[in-house]
Amino acid sequence: MKYDYLVVGTGLFGSVFSYEAAKRGKRVKVIDKRNHIAGNIYTEEIEGIQVHKYGAHIFHTNNREIWDYVNQFAEFNRYTNSPVANYKGEIYNLPFNMNTFNKLWGVVTPQEAKEKIEEQRKAAHIGKPTNLEEQAISLVGTDIYKKLVKGYTEKQWGRKATDLPAFIIKRLPVRFTYDNNYFNDKYQGIPIGGYTQIVEKMLSSELIDVELEADFFNKKEEYLESFPKIIYTGMIDQFFDYQFGTLEYRSLEFETSLLDEENYQGNAVVNYTDAETPYTRIIEHKHFEFGTQPKTVITKEYPKTWEKGDEPYYPMNDEKNNRIFKQYRELADKFPNIIFGGRLGMYKYYDMHQVIGAALTAVKQEFKN
Numbered sequence: 478m479k480y481d482y483l484v485v486g487t488g489l490f491g492s493v494f495s496y497e498a499a500k501r502g503k504r505v506k507v508i509d510k511r512n513h514i515a516g517n518i519y520t521e522e523i524e525g526i527q528v529h530k531y532g533a534h535i536f537h538t539n540n541r542e543i544w545d546y547v548n549q550f551a552e553f554n555r556y557t558n559s560p561v562a563n564y565k566g567e568i569y570n571l572p573f574n575m576n577t578f579n580k581l582w583g584v585v586t587p588q589e590a591k592e593k594i595e596e597q598r599k600a601a602h603i604g605k606p607t608n609l610e611e612q613a614i615s616l617v618g619t620d621i622y623k624k625l626v627k628g629y630t631e632k633q634w635g636r637k638a639t640d641l642p643a644f645i646i647k648r649l650p651v652r653f654t655y656d657n658n659y660f661n662d663k664y665q666g667i668p669i670g671g672y673t674q675i676v677e678k679m680l681s682s683e684l685i686d687v688e689l690e691a692d693f694f695n696k697k698e699e700y701l702e703s704f705p706k707i708i709y710t711g712m713i714d715q716f717f718d719y720q721f722g723t724l725e726y727r728s729l730e731f732e733t734s735l736l737d738e739e740n741y742q743g744n745a746v747v748n749y750t751d752a753e754t755p756y757t758r759i760i761e762h763k764h765f766e767f768g769t770q771p772k773t774v775i776t777k778e779y780p781k782t783w784e785k786g787d788e789p790y791y792p793m794n795d796e797k798n799n800r801i802f803k804q805y806r807e808l809a810d811k812f813p814n815i816i817f818g819g820r821l822g823m824y825k826y827y828d829m830h831q832v833i834g835a836a837l838t839a840v841k842q843e844f845k846n
């Protein structure tokens with residue numbers, strides 16, 4: 478079989494590219510080292526519940542074209558992300574909004590809330606923030622910082638807030654309306670029946686062959702020789718044998734349990750914002766689809782330092798890593814037959830709508846239409 482493309486990775490980037498290439502009559506071979514398709518948006522059914530195996534995924538975008546594009550492959554429900562924070566048993570609405578301020582301080586009007594924040598910011602006497610703690614306090618005051626930011630952020634990064642650089646938090650969204658919708662985007666939802674079907678449909682063309690449990694690096698030389706063009710969505714530093722150094726990530730461990738009860742926490746996402754609870758959040762998957770099954774599935778998320786062999790989830794886009802990435806990117810430009818894409822190929826945190834947008838841009842460049 479003669480292929481036009483080898484696509485490494487069945488995540489959204491690789492799958493959108495494969496779908497569009499097949500639509501244009503191209504033959505595509507797609508490989509993935511995992512034993513399933515769909516990369517990190519993979520969902521698996523357990524007891525009738527779609528379980529987000531690699532963390533909660535909520536689709537949201539302001540871009541009508543991308544919303545229409547993804548809706549070709551699944552019907553979306555009207556899920557609105559409204560996470561709650563659990564601080565030592567006290568429950569607060571997120572993102573920080575009038576409901577949060579009312580619970581914290583008993584304030585009722587936006588003016589009262591603004592005054593309270595301003596009073597705490599002033600009392601902290603912070604000049605130019607030198608670390609994350611000072612930055613957060615200068616943005617939202619001491620109470621919100623202590624109860625809702627500090628513990629969560631320290632767990633996420635595995636470091637004290639006073640040891641983290643201020644630039645990590647450029648702004649903290651504060652909303653002076655009684656609105657618990659986490660995202661500001663026009664379009665938002667969860668595909669009814671899970672995300673995997675989206676990728677299944679994208680890869681369903683007769684012109685596309687999928688091979689799972691196939692690691693690119695087991696046959697790198699052979700692939701480079703036999704395919705005229707390669708779309709590579711794995712780690713860019715691994716492709717170049719880590720010659721400029723290893724790019725760093727934060728990783729996560731997921732602990733999933735099936736519980737013999739109908740409703741464990743009453744919300745899809747609950748963040749644990751104290752420092753002592755070892756996980757950052759608990760996801761109760763059925764609530765993404767308003768499920769009424771007799772059982773429930775929950776997942777605890779434990780952040781951890783990434784080591785080679787772990788799943789790389791969040792790129793650490795600090796100065797040191799960005800500098801290393803730039804060297805890889807420049808080297809990649811010398812390989813016109815290889816398109817580096819997706820969150821690992823571009824070493825960039827992409828939301829789903831952004832990765833679809835990036836893949837469609839790559840398609841336009843490749844096919845000039």
Ligand code: FAD
Binds near residue numbers: 489517532818821827
């Ligand atoms: P991936 O989905 O990672 O796909 C890459 C694929 O390449 C993988 O299947 C991998 O196995 C394969 N691969 C890698 N190396 C090799 C190799 N050597 N050989 C063969 N195959 C290989 N986005 C949102 O819009 N909303 C959310 O709520 C949201 N929540 C998220 C929560 C978490 C915890 C994380 C980590 C991400 C979240 N995202 C969310 C982002 C979303 O997951 C990404 O935008 C999207 O999955 C990126 O797609 P991708 O194709 O770039 O990468």
